[in-house]
Amino acid sequence: MEHLDAELLSLLALGESLGTDTDADHLASCLVCSETLRGLQHAVHIATLDTAGIELEKPGSQNWAAIHQALGLSPTLATDPLTQPSAGPLSHRRSQPRRKRP
Amino acid sequence: MEAAASHDWDAHLDHAFAGGDERVLAEAYRRFGPLVYTLALRSLGERAAADDVTQEVFIRAWKSRTTFRPEAARLPAWLIGIARNAISDALSARSRQRHLEQAAILLVAAPVSRPDAGDVEEVADRLTLDEELEHLGDPQQTIMRLAFYEDLTHDQISSRLNLPLGTVKSHIRRSLTRLRTRLEVEHGTP
Numbered sequence: 001m002e003h004l005d006a007e008l009l010s011l012l013a014l015g016e017s018l019g020t021d022t023d024a025d026h027l028a029s030c031l032v033c034s035e036t037l038r039g040l041q042h043a044v045h046i047a048t049l050d051t052a053g054i055e056l057e058k059p060g061s062q063n064w065a066a067i068h069q070a071l072g073l074s075p076t077l078a079t080d081p082l083t084q085p086s087a088g089p090l091s092h093r094r095s096q097p098r099r100k101r102p
Numbered sequence: 103m104e105a106a107a108s109h110d111w112d113a114h115l116d117h118a119f120a121g122g123d124e125r126v127l128a129e130a131y132r133r134f135g136p137l138v139y140t141l142a143l144r145s146l147g148e149r150a151a152a153d154d155v156t157q158e159v160f161i162r163a164w165k166s167r168t169t170f171r172p173e174a175a176r177l178p179a180w181l182i183g184i185a186r187n188a189i190s191d192a193l194s195a196r197s198r199q200r201h202l203e204q205a206a207i208l209l210v211a212a213p214v215s216r217p218d219a220g221d222v223e224e225v226a227d228r229l230t231l232d233e234e235l236e237h238l239g240d241p242q243q244t245i246m247r248l249a250f251y252e253d254l255t256h257d258q259i260s261s262r263l264n265l266p267l268g269t270v271k272s273h274i275r276r277s278l279t280r281l282r283t284r285l286e287v288e289h290g291t292p
Contacts, residue, residue, distance in 0.1 A: 010275040016255050043281040046227045047235065048250050054221045059139035059156050060149075064131060066157045071164050073124050081132035 004033045013040035058082055116172035127164050134178060135160070137229075138185045140222045145189045146196075155188045162188070179233035182226045186288070227285055234284045242277045245270055 004023055011018050019027075027033050064080040067073075111133065119126040135156060142155035163170075163184055170180055235243060241263060248254045248262065260270045 006279070007271040007275045010278045011256055011271065013278060014249050014256075014274070015253075039282045039286075040278050043231070043278055043285060044250070046224055046285065047231045047246075047281060049224055049228045051225050051228055054225050056136040056140040056222065056225075057143060058136050059153065063135070063139070063153055063156050066153075067131070067160045067164075070157070070161050071127075073127070077124055077128045081128045082135060084132070 003030065006036075009033065009037050010040055013037055013044050015044075111176070111178055113172065113176070116170075116175075116177045119177055120167055120170050120172050122167065127160065130163075130177060130181065131160055134181050134229075137222070137225060138181065141182075141185055141226055142189050142192075144222055146192055151192055151196075155185070155192055158188050159185045176229075176233040176236065178229040182229050183288075185226070227288065230284065230288055231281055234281055238277055238280070241265065242273045245273050246277050249274065 004019075004026060008019055008023065027037065059082070061080040061083065064082065065078075068078055115126050115129065119130065138159050139152055139156045143149065143152035146152055146155065159181065163181055170177070235246060238246060244263065245259055245265075248259045249256070254262065256267065256270050256274060259265075260267045263270070
């Protein structure tokens, strides 16, 4: 049979329940279609990734000191920004609650 | 500390950065320094090397700010691109060094095992895709946001936006393929 329709694969990657049993059988046995679907699913996974809760390490203060010095930045910016909770008026925070996909 | 999302990084900060506002560099470092540092640390495995990359990324970004085009790119994704280049430069410099050291004794370099960088790579990729989504234009961008963040089906999107089903499906196909391609290009596996 022919490969699955690209639109169907995209909707499947988004988690919609579509397609016939024949489509499902083809997908199970076709490397091309299953690879395409995997790639699209990965894009969906990344685009909807909930980044809250992923732990990052904080670079040491010597890093900002080196950047500050190398670029000759204003003395008012000498303090490591990571030791300050927020840069005040610059950060227009608009936290949007994001639903996590099931 | 927790990963920084890009959705609260305003476009006006991009313009201020391009315009030479040093405070925005400091703010970008506060928001994305930990991500750049952790990416480098996971890839290079040494704090000293991750320090070097982190400094280089922000120094390079500031020095080349006039080549940053806020109308075509977003600062978070742009920084991630610079970080990926700097990390890859550091890896090739290291492998050249290893090659030199080992050429003398004719040893084949053993593959370097590294801690899994999975989660952090995905956070960086998310920033890249956020930028790509903004490039989609409308109605593609609205369609994808409804599918991604409101979990609507193509049927529901079609009713919501009053667009024909076929149009919605074809936009979804093209947009999703574009996002997939961007990730592949970003990781050098087209």
